[in-house]
Amino acid sequence: AQSVTQLGSHVSVSEGALVLLRCNYSSSVPPYLFWYVQYPNQGLQLLLKYTTGATLVKGINGFEAEFKKSETSFHLTKPSAHMSDAAEYFCAVSVGAQKLVFGQGTRLTINP
Amino acid sequence: DSGVTQTPKHLITATGQRVTLRCSPRSGDLSVYWYQQSLDQGLQFLIQYYNGEERAKGNILERFSAQQFPDLHSELNLSSLELGDSALYFCASSRPTGGGNGYTFGSGTRLTVV
Numbered sequence: 001a002q003s004v005t006q007l008g009s010h011v012s013v014s015e016g017a018l019v020l021l022r023c024n025y026s027s028s029v030p031p032y033l034f035w036y037v038q039y040p041n042q043g044l045q046l047l048l049k050y051t052t053g054a055t056l057v058k059g060i061n062g063f064e065a066e067f068k069k070s071e072t073s074f075h076l077t078k079p080s081a082h083m084s085d086a087a088e089y090f091c092a093v094s095v096g097a098q099k100l101v102f103g104q105g106t107r108l109t110i111n112p
Numbered sequence: 113d114s115g116v117t118q119t120p121k122h123l124i125t126a127t128g129q130r131v132t133l134r135c136s137p138r139s140g141d142l143s144v145y146w147y148q149q150s151l152d153q154g155l156q157f158l159i160q161y162y163n164g165e166e167r168a169k170g171n172i173l174e175r176f177s178a179q180q181f182p183d184l185h186s187e188l189n190l191s192s193l194e195l196g197d198s199a200l201y202f203c204a205s206s207r208p209t210g211g212g213n214g215y216t217f218g219s220g221t222r223l224t225v226v
Contacts, residue, residue, distance in 0.1 A: 034214070034215070036217075042219065043114065043202065043217045043218055043219040043220050044202065044204075044217040045114075045217075046214055046215075046216070049214055090155065094215075098160075098168065099145055099157045099160055099168055099170065100145070100157070100204070100215055101157070102154060102155040103154075104154045105154060105155075
């Protein structure tokens, strides 16, 4: 079975600073990996995904993530935080056409 | 607009009642997934349907049931509601070829049981 661990339920950074949200996964077979963002009172929006190929994946809003098989990690980064990035971020894993398994989420706060 | 439509957006009902949540998947998607999001449990997978057939079941209570109709829309039925069932219920859909094409989520139904 697959599982996801997001390190840090809350992350706070200053506007303009680097954003780093950590995600580690467990899967017995090559996984698909995803990051979703949820703004207050809204649904889940796909930021980026890794399926196969290039391990550095670029997504929307300047976010990117790197798949590191040796570390079973898929950390999300953004070079310069913006106030509009404040939201809840979820890392998720799936295998084949199976369900998405989510981490517990990381709430990102941006300080002016 | 993600292409996945969930209705209603908000629902307030009393304990012991029964409600039905509806989901229309994105055009061309055959799989529908239901998730429950609560503060204490996070995002929990409930059930998956593929082209009308149940494909996978997660932590879905016996009081809950779902189905997918020939037009591919899906309904999640919640009965004998309890206060603890208050949550945000999401529907997602995906392409027939599997998760590599991603999962598209609806905006959710917020259920409040009073």
